[in-house]
Amino acid sequence: MKISLPLPSFFALAMSGFVLETARAVDYQEEIRPILNKKCFKCHTGPKSKGGLRMDTPDDFAKRIGGDDPVIIPGDPSKSLLTIKAGLPRTDGDAMPPPPARERGAEAMTSAELTLVQKWVSMGAKFEAGETAAAPTAAPGAPAAVGAPTAAGAMQTWTNSAGVSLQAAFVSLSGTSVTLKKDDGSQFDYPLASLNPESQALAKKLGGQ
Numbered sequence: 001m002k003i004s005l006p007l008p009s010f011f012a013l014a015m016s017g018f019v020l021e022t023a024r025a026v027d028y029q030e031e032i033r034p035i036l037n038k039k040c041f042k043c044h045t046g047p048k049s050k051g052g053l054r055m056d057t058p059d060d061f062a063k064r065i066g067g068d069d070p071v072i073i074p075g076d077p078s079k080s081l082l083t084i085k086a087g088l089p090r091t092d093g094d095a096m097p098p099p100p101a102r103e104r105g106a107e108a109m110t111s112a113e114l115t116l117v118q119k120w121v122s123m124g125a126k127f128e129a130g131e132t133a134a135a136p137t138a139a140p141g142a143p144a145a146v147g148a149p150t151a152a153g154a155m156q157t158w159t160n161s162a163g164v165s166l167q168a169a170f171v172s173l174s175g176t177s178v179t180l181k182k183d184d185g186s187q188f189d190y191p192l193a194s195l196n197p198e199s200q201a202l203a204k205k206l207g208g209q
């Protein structure tokens with residue numbers, strides 16, 4: 001789908017949460033382990049791990065990923081016990097952490113944390129960075145970028161991860177957001193992660209990264 005919508009619609013989509021995350025790989029060590037460490041390790045590390053679920057090291061954890069008695073079914077967070085339990089309402093007796101522990105201060109994952117863990121599961125629950133089939137790959141010479149990657153300042157087509165496009169000029173790239181300029185001269189920031197892989201690549205190219 002390549003339709004050009006006026007900017008307010010582009011934003012409205014982004015704001016409404018309709019924008020799907022792109023296929024950026026989720027890094028276990030950097031992004032997932034800290035969440036589990038904070039919310040789950042207390043009861044799921046060491047020989048006394050609850051429910052026979054040890055998350056100490058990838059090797060321990062991997063024993064319950066796939067296989068006969070899985071808590072994670074790689075590729076399917078909706079059928080994985082771990083993401084199901086972590087997402088249950090806090091009063092549900094099967095929720096993780098268990099409701100009595102929550103009374104004593106154990107915190108559940110936030111919805112952002114759960115979303116990230118679900119994404120990691122749906123991308124195969126891998127422990128090595130970059131070890132994912134879904135990582136965006138741009139073959140050399142392929143028409144990766146929409147719109148000609150010309151010098152900064154020229155109008156480009158930008159497409160977000162929901163497939164909605166707009167025309168704007170590249171201004172700058174800082175960390176996680178790209179600054180774009182509409183043809184009326186007004187500028188706005190847009191999260192890099194909410195662009196599709198081609199537009200992310202374009203922003204990085206124009207931003208010299």
Ligand code: HEC
Binds near residue numbers: 082
């Ligand atoms: C305060 C201790 C505590 C914390 C914190 C905790 N759990 Fe548990 N967990 C348990 C207990 C006790 C069991 C075994 C009883 C059960 O399955 O309800 C269990 C079992 C499980 C199981 C089921 C294992 C199986 O095969 O039956 C999963 C999955 C799980 N926990 C995930 C999590 C996740 C994810 C977190 C972090 C968000 C977490 N737990 C945090 C105590 C805890």
